[in-house]
Amino acid sequence: MSQTALLVIDLQNDYFPNGKFPLWNTELVLNNVKTLINHANKQQMPILLVQHISSAPKGKAPFFEQGSEGVDIHSDILAICTNAKIIQKKFADSFHETSLSSVLSELAIDELLICGMMTQNCVTHTAMSKQAENYKVSIIQDCCTTTDQMIHNIALNAVGVRIPLVNLAELL
Numbered sequence: 001m002s003q004t005a006l007l008v009i010d011l012q013n014d015y016f017p018n019g020k021f022p023l024w025n026t027e028l029v030l031n032n033v034k035t036l037i038n039h040a041n042k043q044q045m046p047i048l049l050v051q052h053i054s055s056a057p058k059g060k061a062p063f064f065e066q067g068s069e070g071v072d073i074h075s076d077i078l079a080i081c082t083n084a085k086i087i088q089k090k091f092a093d094s095f096h097e098t099s100l101s102s103v104l105s106e107l108a109i110d111e112l113l114i115c116g117m118m119t120q121n122c123v124t125h126t127a128m129s130k131q132a133e134n135y136k137v138s139i140i141q142d143c144c145t146t147t148d149q150m151i152h153n154i155a156l157n158a159v160g161v162r163i164p165l166v167n168l169a170e171l172l
Contacts, residue, residue: 009116014070020063115143120155
């Protein structure tokens with residue numbers, strides 16, 4: 001029997017308006033991700049929140065600086081993910097030097113639904129990670145965003161030859 005987990009990558013304050021690096025389309029994506037999380041909660045699907053923390057020295061990080069408000073996961077996400085495990089990372093690949101693989105193993109996960117920020121960076125690097133090859137992986141394309149629509153679409157087009165792309169409506 002397949003056990004699926006939802007992996008929500010980097011929905012952190014610095015990517016939203018008033019943050020240090022606001023992205024394109026964040027409110028729509030936030031609402032889509034909340035809908036997806038609510039659906040996952042009803043299905044009793046494990047949810048893992050990935051939080052990027054800059055490895056730059058204090059005061060040298062452009063964003064996601066440890067101890068800042070910007071590094072925090074968006075409060076709307078935390079409010080509906082009360083049982084989610086938080087995986088902290090310092091690299092684009094959410095598997096690299098993190099506890100993600102061991103957490104997925106403990107939960108007997110064999111399928112990953114991936115969403116988050118930024119499409120061309122942390123989302124695709126995680127989905128194409130060598131360690132992700134152990135799972136059936138899909139990216140929920142309307143639950144991701146990046147700096148602008150063109151970069152988002154280019155990244156999805158590129159990764160789509162290797163990783164299945166799905167829409168939120170297909171999962172509900």
